[in-house]
Each structure stands twice: as structure tokens, then as C-alpha cells.
Amino acid sequence: LAKTTQPISMDSYEGQEVNITCSHNNIATNDYITWYQQFPSQGPRFIIQGYKTKVTNEVASLFIPADRKSSTLSLPRVSLSDTAVYYCLGNSGGYQKVTFGIGTKLQVIP
């Protein structure tokens, strides 16, 4: 499984675009990059997943360059309700041990 590194915390003002970058230098050919979001007192929830290039859904965009050694989660025009911890992980499907790290604590400021 890919070992990932991401910033421990970030602050942003409401209405701004937030980009959180994750490094995964040893990502395997079969690994997808998955991002989860966790609000206080709740379990994490899946927000987006990709293999390469760009993926967009109603919550976020995910950019993965050609070498796949990093990925960037982009949250457009954040609001206070986007304050959460964001986790980046690599997984290859199948029978797998899903491990999380410390994640990035995003604080949105009014």
C-alpha cells in the first residue's frame, strides 16, 4: 500500500478555493488514490477517488499528475461546513488492509 504524506493542518477563509496536496512516492501501479473527509464526532466518509489526470464530482476535484507521485484535492469556494479532517490514501482494491494516517485538519475561517 502506498505511504502518503500530507500537511497536518491548513486554514482558509470562507469562499476561497482550497488545495490539499498529498505525496505518495511509492504508489503501486494498481493503486487508486482515495480521499476521505471526517467531521468531528463522525466516521470518515469517502469523497473522491482517481487513478490519473482529473476527476470531479459534486464535492471536490482530484488532480493526479502523469507520474502519480502526488495528488491534489481541490475544494471550490469552501464554507464553514467544510471544516474537517481530510485523509489521502492509496489502495489497490481486492483483499486489502485500509490504513489511514493523521490527515489534514482544514479550518475554514469566517
Place this chain on the structure above:
Amino acid sequence: DVKVTQSSRYLVKRTGEKVFLECVQDMDHENMFWYRQDPGLGLRLIYFSYDVKMKEKGDIPEGYSVSREKKERFSLILESASTNQTSMYLCASSLTQGQGVKTEAFFGQGTRLTVV
């Protein structure tokens, strides 16, 4: 919608007690996981199971055991609870798919266990 249900939201137990945390999922997922979450340490995997009666140690299995007698249920057992096991415990489940196929884990709401 996938639902992962943990039996208790809050639990207070005494040191030395045997504690059972129960988790049930309703989507016929093969994989189930138990994590604990502590401030500054993120989510750490305790045990996981990829099939009935099968289990694998995660990163911090010491002091814990698990049981999976039915596909939908995964139990975490603290044989003799200690104060350093006071934590938020999270259960999750996921589907097994082929290599190179994306999958996601679905989480329960968590059980906040306090050992006094």
C-alpha cells in the same frame, strides 16, 4: 445506502472488565475493520477481517481480539480493559473487488469508550 451500525455511541467501563464492541453492516461486504482514533494520532487500524472467521492484525492489535462468526457482524473484544484503551472506536466495511478496481470503506458513527 450502506449502513454500518455500532451498538453503542458511548460506553463507560471499569478497568479489568471484558468489553465487547459490536458492529453490523447491511451490504454483504466481505471486509470489515476496527480502528481507534486518538487526538494527534489519526485513525489506527486494530484488526480487520476479509471473510467469516478470518482475521488479520492491523497496526495496534495488542490488548484486543476480534470475532467474525457471521458475515455482517464484526466484534471487537477488550479482554481486560485498561485506561489507555479509552478512545473513539470506529468500525468500517468494504467490498472486495479485483486488483486495480477502486473500492471505498463505509464507516459507522463510532463508539466513545471511557475506561475508568
